[in-house]
Amino acid sequence: MPETAATVEFRGLRREFGPTVALDGLDLSVEPGELLALLGPSGCGKTTALRMLAGFEHPDAGEVLVDGEDVTRVPAHRRDAGMVFQSYSLFPHLDTLDNVAFGLRMRKVRTSERRARAAELLELVGLADKGGRFPHQLSGGQQQRVALARALALRPRVLLLDEPLSALDAKVRLSLREEIRRLQQELGITTLFVTHDQEEALSMADRVAVMHAGRLEQCAPPSELYGRPATPFVAEFVGTMSRIPGRLADGTVDVLGQRLPVDGPVPSATEVDVLVRPEAVRVRPEADGKSRVVATSFLGAAVRVTVRLADGTEVKADLAAHEAAELTAGAVVSVSLPERPVLVVERTR
Template sequence: MNGARVEFRGLRRTFGTTVALDGLDLTVEPGELIALLGPSGCGKTTALRCVAGFESPDAGAVLVDGKDITRVPANRRDAGMVFQSYSLFPNLNARDNVTFGLRVRKVPTAKRHARAAELLELVGLPSQGERYPHQLSGGQQQRVALARALALEPQVLLLDEPLSALDAKVRVTLREEIRRLQLSLGITTIFVTHDQEEALSIADHVAVLKDGRLEQSGPPAEIYDRPATPFVAEFVGTMNHLPGRVTGDEVEVAGQRLPVHGQRPDSPDVDVLVRPETVLVTPDPEGEAVVVTSSFRGASVRLRLRLAGGTEILADLPGHDAARLAPGEHARVRLVERPVLVAPRTAAVADAVPAAG
């Protein structure tokens, strides 16, 4: 399969007074897996449905390999879609579900069955072809849905939160399988999710949406380490909010002066956004910070500490470094010397908590 280039150009879609997409501009390169990430109602599923042909934008265009497909009917678009709810035909077995589109195109039976066998092998279900959906687990049903989407060898694969109905262990396994298949086939893939871990773990690029607009797009490491806006910083990962005061290009926070990254609010009094892994904690009986709680997280331990002024801060430390930092112990706290994002003190981005949908 040859991946196609997909472009969203000024895409706008409204539903009554609700603006689902507000001038979305985004490009997906051939063979790339991009994750559309954001909270409920941010427009990510609407954008996907505009590519599939299930929604028509009010303005703007969708291009595939330079061809405007905005008004092309869904059944004439070279795209395969996998839904959250599997959407398998309950009266057809797995093999016939996979070959349904081929049968509609009047592909001969022998070729259809050969293609089904190939795809069921590809998704790890070589012996499940005769089983019906009710005889398959949720993860197996989603694999069949994936095979069905690939049967017509589409240029673009569209995945609308395909893993959200599965339990945690199956979800991790299947997302890795999806990534393996996508890389081996070289198919351009647009993956919609509200799960930041899911997006960061499998995507080449992550596009973070808010209120129908693109907040930031880039490789997962860039989105996490160098968020462009306070919203992105808060939505992707965990953030501490520490009181600080901006002076020039620096902010004074927790007894340190750090360079400011990004925009500066009009007021000098700000919230400084700091990730827990950039908080350095050292046991010190004379230290002004006090450990409030300690939570074991496998490879790391998350500490909650109360600073001298009463502000609490989270810190993620390797387990061996946290061994001497039990609740009630005193410590010294410092922040890694790196540029930090700041937000208006009165407008913290608490509304960016990930939500399902």
């Protein structure tokens, strides 16, 4: 495994595909031994950035650095990076052991050494007894474990994961993301993980870089990203967020009959939307309330209650089961927010 974890830097990366700007001046640093998730919708540039680090794409402008060395034009086979793809990309004619050892074979490592190394990695990913099986004899989750072991066989300085779990079913996905995180922490390898699944990103990463239209919107630890989103896009892309109409005055916002301080930038417009998470919304039965419950759904530890305000706006609230017991569809309720700063954006409707 890597003796020292690598640092990675993207400096001003720009990449255009015809009229489409895939990356628009991306600046991003990855710390040694960190697992950083690149999160965003399709077409945001996250995979393009990963492929530039791998050496499969080259920028129109900007630089890629690993441990301070400019590798922007270094060929992929000299990048010292291991990559795991969405499709397992295993060789169907090779058994599991030889699939893992393939890169070592290409580097002309002695047979005994490469087979010992492959066996060690199969044990690491929990497949020690599957060395003689062929890909078609393995489940999807097992095949992806083999692909991960193969990527680690050459002891890369950087591990790159391009949506490696998206082809798997939900239960296997959950198990494998825990396994990947355990291995990454055990090995201390610098890792970039591309995903469009916010739950994967928030549960696995040390930091999450949210991308939109080729630009970096915010890079922060999961708790900060969720609790203090830097932009409206991050606020609404990460987790569930409701928009409640409000009115700005003197640096505070009037919303739901309350006056609350504003968190972050204050728009110049008077009419704004207040962005609130479901767990921050309070809903109580009230005979003369001005809102009405539209629907409820059971989420396990909580019940999600959808409420329609007097102006027709729908707001989601996550409540404990005992709090939601009386909140059946049609119930008349009051809605309020805690007395703390809220994020506001200019109203778009």
